[in-house]
Structures are given as C-alpha cells and as structure tokens.
Amino acid sequence: MAQIGYFSLLLAIAVSIYTIAAYIIAIKTDNCRLRASANGGVAAILLLTTIASVVLFYFLATSDFSIKYVYDYTSKNLPILYKLSAFWAGNAGSLLLWAWLLAIYTAVVTFLTRGQEENIPYVNTILVLNNLFFLILLVFIANPFTKIPGGMSPVEGKGLNPMLQNPGMIFHPVTLYLGYVGFAVPYAYAIAALITKKVGDTWIKVTRRWTVIAWLFLSLGNLYGAQWAYVELGWGGFWAWDPVENASFMPWLTGTAFLHSVMIQERKDMLKIWNMALIIITYILTLFGTFLVRSGVLQSVHSFNNSGLGTWFLFFMCLALAVSLYFLTSRINLLKQARQFESYISKESSFLINNLLLVGSAFAILWGTVFPLISEAIRGVRVTVSVPYFNKVNAPILLAMIFVMGVCPLIAWRRSSLKNLLNNFMWPLLLAVISGVALYFYLPGQELYGALAYAINIFVLFTIFQEFYRGMRVRHRATGEAYPLVLIRLMVRNRRRYGGYIIHLGIILIALAVVGTGAYKQEVTQQVSVGEKIVIDDYTLTFNGLRQRLEGENTVVYADISVDKGGTNIGALTPENVFYKTWDQPSSEVAIHGTLAEDLYVALASWKDKGRTATFKVHINPLMSWMWIGGYILVLGTIFALWPGRGSRLGPKYK
Amino acid sequence: MKQSGKIIIGILIIVAAIGYLIISGTSSFSGYQVEISDLFDSEKDYKDDYLLVPGKLVGDSVNFDGENVQLTFSVTDGKYELPVIYNDIEPDNFQDGAEVFLEGFYDKENNIFKAERVTTKCPSKYEGEKALAE
Numbered sequence: 001m002a003q004i005g006y007f008s009l010l011l012a013i014a015v016s017i018y019t020i021a022a023y024i025i026a027i028k029t030d031n032c033r034l035r036a037s038a039n040g041g042v043a044a045i046l047l048l049t050t051i052a053s054v055v056l057f058y059f060l061a062t063s064d065f066s067i068k069y070v071y072d073y074t075s076k077n078l079p080i081l082y083k084l085s086a087f088w089a090g091n092a093g094s095l096l097l098w099a100w101l102l103a104i105y106t107a108v109v110t111f112l113t114r115g116q117e118e119n120i121p122y123v124n125t126i127l128v129l130n131n132l133f134f135l136i137l138l139v140f141i142a143n144p145f146t147k148i149p150g151g152m153s154p155v156e157g158k159g160l161n162p163m164l165q166n167p168g169m170i171f172h173p174v175t176l177y178l179g180y181v182g183f184a185v186p187y188a189y190a191i192a193a194l195i196t197k198k199v200g201d202t203w204i205k206v207t208r209r210w211t212v213i214a215w216l217f218l219s220l221g222n223l224y225g226a227q228w229a230y231v232e233l234g235w236g237g238f239w240a241w242d243p244v245e246n247a248s249f250m251p252w253l254t255g256t257a258f259l260h261s262v263m264i265q266e267r268k269d270m271l272k273i274w275n276m277a278l279i280i281i282t283y284i285l286t287l288f289g290t291f292l293v294r295s296g297v298l299q300s301v302h303s304f305n306n307s308g309l310g311t312w313f314l315f316f317m318c319l320a321l322a323v324s325l326y327f328l329t330s331r332i333n334l335l336k337q338a339r340q341f342e343s344y345i346s347k348e349s350s351f352l353i354n355n356l357l358l359v360g361s362a363f364a365i366l367w368g369t370v371f372p373l374i375s376e377a378i379r380g381v382r383v384t385v386s387v388p389y390f391n392k393v394n395a396p397i398l399l400a401m402i403f404v405m406g407v408c409p410l411i412a413w414r415r416s417s418l419k420n421l422l423n424n425f426m427w428p429l430l431l432a433v434i435s436g437v438a439l440y441f442y443l444p445g446q447e448l449y450g451a452l453a454y455a456i457n458i459f460v461l462f463t464i465f466q467e468f469y470r471g472m473r474v475r476h477r478a479t480g481e482a483y484p485l486v487l488i489r490l491m492v493r494n495r496r497r498y499g500g501y502i503i504h505l506g507i508i509l510i511a512l513a514v515v516g517t518g519a520y521k522q523e524v525t526q527q528v529s530v531g532e533k534i535v536i537d538d539y540t541l542t543f544n545g546l547r548q549r550l551e552g553e554n555t556v557v558y559a560d561i562s563v564d565k566g567g568t569n570i571g572a573l574t575p576e577n578v579f580y581k582t583w584d585q586p587s588s589e590v591a592i593h594g595t596l597a598e599d600l601y602v603a604l605a606s607w608k609d610k611g612r613t614a615t616f617k618v619h620i621n622p623l624m625s626w627m628w629i630g631g632y633i634l635v636l637g638t639i640f641a642l643w644p645g646r647g648s649r650l651g652p653k654y655k
Numbered sequence: 656m657k658q659s660g661k662i663i664i665g666i667l668i669i670v671a672a673i674g675y676l677i678i679s680g681t682s683s684f685s686g687y688q689v690e691i692s693d694l695f696d697s698e699k700d701y702k703d704d705y706l707l708v709p710g711k712l713v714g715d716s717v718n719f720d721g722e723n724v725q726l727t728f729s730v731t732d733g734k735y736e737l738p739v740i741y742n743d744i745e746p747d748n749f750q751d752g753a754e755v756f757l758e759g760f761y762d763k764e765n766n767i768f769k770a771e772r773v774t775t776k777c778p779s780k781y782e783g784e785k786a787l788a789e
Contacts, residue, residue, distance in 0.1 A: 341662045356666065356669045356670065363673070364673065367681070371681065382687070383686065386758060389681065389685070392676075392680050397673060526724070527722055527724065584750055585750055605744035605745065606744060615721045
C-alpha cells in the first residue's frame with residue numbers, strides 16, 4: 001500500500017518531466033498531437049497525486065502506525081476528522097497537499113478554460129515546473145510514506161498536538177493553501193504573457209476569477225487562523241505578528257493591491273509594469289512564507305523543525321525570482337504605458353495611493369520579519385523588532401488605506417472637481433467627524449487614536465451606504481420600481497461593482513473589530529478562591545470552584561463561574577484545561593460570552609489547593625464578533641461579484 | 656507644473672512617510688538577541704537594552720505566585736542558569752526542557768531577567784521527535 005503512494009509520486013515526477021518537455025517541443029514545432037499528449041500528462045499528474053493523497057488519507061483513517069507519518073501525528077482514539085486532518089500536520093503531508101491542489105488547479109486551467117488554447121502550453125509549463133519541485137521534495141526529502149525503521153508497527157501513535165485538535169485545523173491550513181497555490185495561476189499567466197510578448201490585458205481578464213478566488217481563500221485562511229489563535233492560545237488576542245502570520249499576511253496585502261491595480265489596466269491601459277511586478281511579488285511571497293515555515297530561521301510558534309526543506313525553498317524562490325525578473329526586464333519596452341495621469345485628484349491616482357499603501361505595509365512587515373537576518377548578516381548581532389513595531393508602523397498605513405478605500409470608489413475618473421468632491425464626501429465626512437468626536441468623549445480612556453480610527457471606518461461605512469442609496473434613487477426614478485426590487489436589480493445588474501462594495505463593507509467590519517480590541521480592550525489576571533469575585537467593567541465573575549469530568553480518554557478540569565452583568569445574571573462560563581492521554585501538557589480551552597457589542601473572554605491559567613484557588617485571565621474585547629461577521633460578508637460579496645452571466649461584466653472601457 | 660510632476664511628488668511623499676515610519680519604528684522597538692552566556696561572560700551590563708534570550712526551561716525552578724500574578728523560573732544553556740521573573744501566567748507547553756524565548760530587560764546587579772514576553776517552542780511540536788529506532 002505504502003509502495004502505491006510512493007510510486008505514484010515517483011511516476012508523477014516522470015510524467016511531469018515528460019509533460020514539460022512535450023509542451024516545449026509542441027510550442028517549438030507547433031505540434032498539435034504532442035500538445036494534446038501533454039494535456040494528458042496534466043490529467044495523469046492529477047490522477048497520480050490524487051492516488052497518493054487517497055493512500056495517505058487511508059493510512060491516517062485506519063491508524064496504520066507502521067507508517068511513520070501516521071505514527072507521529074495521530075493516535076487510535078483521535079476523532080476521525082482529526083485523524084484525516086493530520087494529513088497536513090507535518091511537513092511531508094503539507095507538501096503533498098500543495099502538490100495535489102496545484103495538480104487540481106492545473107487540470108482546471110487545462111480542461112475548463114475556454115479560448116486560451118495557444119496560451120495553455122506556456123502557462124502549464126510554468127505550473128507543472130512548480131509541481132515538479134514539490135514532487136521532487138516529496139520523493140527525495142520528505143516522503144510521507146516512509147515506514148518506521150525495522151518494519152515495526154507500534155500499537156499506539158504519538159498523537160496529534162492538542163492545539164491542532166480544533167476545527168481551525170480543518171479549515172485554516174486548507175483555505176490558506178488554496179489561496180497560496182491559487183496565486184500560482186495568475187502568476188503563470190503573467191509570465192506566459194511576457195514570454196509570448198502578448199502583454200495586453202488578456203492575461204488579466206482570463207485570470208481575474210483566479211485572482212479573486214485565491215484572494216478570497218487567503219483572506220479566509222488568515223481569518224480562520226486568527227479565530228483559531230483567539231480560542232486556542234488563551235492569551236486573549238487573535239494576531240501576534242508572528243513571522244508565519246506575517247508570511248500569510250504579506251501576499252494578502254500585495255494580492256489586494258494587484259486586484260485593484262489591474263482594474264486601472266483594464267480601464268485605462270496604465271500600470272502595466274506595476275501589475276506584472278505585483279503578481280510576481282505576490283507569488284514569490286507565497287514561496288517565501290513556505291520557506292519561513294520550513295526553515296526554522298526565525299523564532300515562531302509555527303516553526304516546523306528544520307528538515308533541510310528551507311534551503312530547497314530558498315533555492316526555488318531565488319530561481320523563480322531570477323526567471324521572472326529576466327522576463328520582466330527583457331520585455332519592459334512592451335509594457336511602457338501610453339497614457340499619463342491627467343490629474344492628481346482622480347480615481348486613477350487614488351488607486352495608485354491605495355497600491356502604494358498596501359505595498360508599503362507589506363514592505364514594512366517584510367522588513368520587520370527579516371530584520372534579525374539582515375542585521376545578523378551585516379552587523380553580526382541579531383536585532384529583532386518587537387510586536388509594537390508592527391502595530392505602530394502598520395496602524396497609520398492601514399488606516400490611511402481604509403480612508404482611501406472610502407474615497408476611491410466615489411471619485412471621478414481622469415479629473416475630479418471640487419464640486420464633485422463636496423457632492424460625494426460632504427455627508428459621510430460630516431457624519432464621521434460627529435461620531436468620532438462623540439466616541440472620543442463617550443468611550444473610556446478618551447483614546448484619540450481609537451476615536452480617529454473609528455471615525456475613519458465610519459466615514460467609509462457611510463460612503464458605502466450613500467452609494468447604495470444613490471444608486472437605488474436613480475434607478476427608482478428611472479424605472480418606478482419598488483425600493484426592495486430596485487436594490488436587488490441594481491446589485492444583480494452591476495455585480496462586480498456592488499460585490500466590491502459588499503467586500504469593502506466586510507473589510508470595514510473586520511477593521512472595526514481590530515480597532516475595538518486594539519484600542520479599547522480591558523484585561524485582568526487575578527487569583528480567586530471559591531466564592532470570591534473578579535470585577536471587570538460592569539461584569540462580575542463569581543468563582544464557584546473547579547470540577548472534573550472525563551471526555552473519552554481525556555480528563556477535563558473546568559472552572560464553574562457565574563457571570564453577572566450590571567447586577568443581572570447572564571449565565572455560567574466554564575473555561576477548561578484538557579489533559580490528553582498522549583500529550584504531557586494540558587491544553588487550555590477558553591470560555592467566551594459573545595455579544596455583538598463585546599466578547600467576555602475567560603481563560604483558566606492555573607490552580608492550587610486542590611482547586612479551591614485558581615487564577616484566571618479575563619478580557620473584554622469590544623466588537624470582536626464583527627470580525628467573523630465581516631468575514632462572512634466578505635465571502636458573500638466575493639461570490640456575488642464572481643457569479644457568472646449577465647451583469648457580471650465590467651462597464652465599457654474608459655478612454 | 657505638469658500633472659505628472661505632481662503625481663511623482665505625491666508618490667515621493669507617501670514613500671517618504673512610510674520610510675520614516677519604518678525607520679523610526681525599527682529604532683524604537685528593536686532588541687538584541689543574545690545568548691545566556693553573553694549575559695554572564697560579557698563586561699557589558701546591557702542596561703536599558705531590550706533583549707531577546709533563548710534558553711531551556713529548568714522545570715523544578717518554576718513557581719507561580721497567584722496573589723501577585725508573578726511567575727518565577729530559570730532558563731539554562733547547559734552552563735549558566737538565568738533567573739527570570741515574569742508578571743503573567745504560564746505560557747503553553749511550559750514544561751521541563753522546553754525551549755523558551757524571553758523578551759525583556761536584564762538586571763545585572765541582581766542577576767535577574769525581567770521578562771515582558773515569554774514564548775515557548777515545544778521540542779516535539781509539529782515535527783515529531785526522532786522515531787523509535789532512529
């Protein structure tokens with residue numbers, strides 16, 4: 001059985017090499033049959049990686065501990081979902097997941113894209129080359145089918161790290177990888193366009209859907225990661241600027257920039273070099289993220305041990321960068337833009353600012369992340385920047401970005417007038433200033449930064465509402481339809497535009513949660529004995545004692561806490577510590593009382609005197625739920641914007 | 656002035672602002688990564704330097720004072736033992752031999768490290784330890 005998995009990977013290498021060669025020869029000789037055969041190679045790679053993945057799933061599901069990977073990451077009594085999701089708990093499996101997803105994507109590009117026959121050989125050569133790299137790693141460096149030496153088959157495995165036993169484990173890695181791998185497709189199209197010297201906006205039109213979907217998955221991957229950290233790590237936050245978190249946030253930022261700047265190319269034939277550079281950077285950053293995770297060069301909660309994989313990724317990343325830059329610079333004359341900016345107050349320039357801010361933020365994060373390596377190389381001492389660096393530098397950049405997000409959709413193309421600006425922004429600006437001032441005095445601590453950040457978000461919120469309102473009013477006057485119908489038709493007939501607004505709305509809600517928890521969170525760590533109370537804001541938590549229960553073969557110690565808010569009882573919270581049979585350390589399960597206004601978050605830290613005294617960490621995180629609500633709205637908006645058919649097309653080109 | 660000139664000036668202003676944020680941020684929020692032996696062997700007293708120190712946790716030394724929410728423990732590099740105080744709760748995987756990463760200030764006079772942030776990296780996390788017969 002293990003041989004089947006291993007040999008399919010080995011065979012996939014051979015098929016990949018054949019496929020690449022066949023495509024290149026087919027391009028040179030214009031040989032249609034060879035091209036069809038290479039397309040068959042793509043299907044074969046998909047089949048072989050699928051077999052390998054199914055075999056690994058089978059071993060995991062049946063707990064075959066003679067396979068080292070299964071032994072290392074699972075145990076007999078692990079719930080089946082976690083047995084299966086242990087697929088991506090370690091290096092070898094996550095590489096296999098990557099190769100498998102890439103094979104699926106390549107097959108979709110090959111067989112489900114219409115009207116791109118002449119580009120497919122170029123695009124696929126790049127994609128299969130990518131996959132060849134992963135397959136080589138799988139076969140020669142990190143083989144998931146390695147058996148335990150000596151042919152032993154232990155009766156019990158080492159178990160899955162308790163922190164990975166969370167629904168986040170099922171969603172976070174998969175969505176993140178779908179996003180990472182997804183950016184390979186627009187990248188491949190971009191390089192193909194450079195190679196074939198057809199650098200018009202065809203590659204952008206063809207890959208728009210890919211880009212948006214990859215972006216969506218990357219957004220989801222980050223959000224699921226944030227949620228997982230929030231409920232599992234017990235320190236009360238959702239984001240710690242850990243190198244690996246940064247590694248998934250950077251391509252999101254540059255990918256977002258790309259998503260926006262291609263609109264300028266579609267509409268105005270501008271920013272062509274910039275767009276090429278952005279997609280190359282985004283793709284390289286996805287590899288860089290993987291390099292960081294595998295190499296162990298930086299301190300991180302995520303680090304997989306250094307297994308020599310880091311060097312390989314560094315090598316492949318440099319290779320990809322060199323090849324990309326070669327094609328970009330050798331074709332740069334083709335990319336010169338014919339059109340100039342006509343005014344510095346225009347939609348074009350606001351897109352440019354949005355791009356600068358997004359890329360600037362990504363650069364600041366990159367700088368902070370690799371600073372220890374740079375300083376060690378130059379000065380011989382490792383200088384590390386701490387968490388406040390990332391907050392202090394990114395907060396102003398991202399706030400400015402959000403402000404531009406309000407301005408950008410409403411400002412006129414080419415040249416905007418003062419009248420246009422007043423007309424569009426007077427009310428949102430006025431309402432934002434009023435609410436900002438009101439919040440400054442109303443909210444505790446009188447945080448200037450917090451109130452300003454809220455005001456900027458509120459400004460954007462009102463510009464979005466205003467856009468909906470105006471669109472509806474115009475359509476209502478023109479057609480006389482009833483208002484609910486007007487709203488539906490308006491949105492359905494301009495899906496790209498209104499989908500975009502919905503996504504912006506989702507982002508604003510997420511931003512509100514970030515500001516709320518960032519500027520207005522309250523926390524207390526306190527030791528209490530049975531009957532004693534912890535008071536935080538208008539909550540009173542009474543500790544009624546520690547209890548114990550059995551859950552399968554795990555022992556759960558939980559605290560019984562009754563919670564009062566403003567004098568009325570709102571229920572009980574039970575933060576837990578779970579002791580696993582296969583793991584030394586207990587894992588903490590926090591208890592959260594969530595409302596739309598705020599989360600009351602309680603973690604059980606430690607106890608003594610047989611549980612008569614315990615220490616708790618209690619947080620109030622304002623607006624936290626809106627982060628997850630915003631996430632769902634973002635998904636809805638993206639699906640809405642991508643829905644095919646009438647109304648999904650872009651408006652006429654503006655020349 | 657031509658519009659393109661104004662655009663370029665605008666771009667430069669944004670780039671300069673971001674550059675300023677990065678440079679000022681780096682200088683105010685950076686710390687030196689040093690080894691435990693550096694703290695003991697070096698003449699330097701590292702006063703006012705924000706330090707990052709890796710070490711292995713000495714399991715027996717861990718003591719938690721719940722009344723004052725104060726955790727005290729020691730980390731070692733095999734040769735020296737560095738006492739640490741930390742005004743917070745135990746991080747995850749805080750067990751004997753765990754790789755601990757300290758951030759904070761070193762008080763050379765009293766030989767104590769005042770940690771502001773403590774993170775752990777469990778040796779067996781994600782990548783399993785060497786298998787049975789290896």
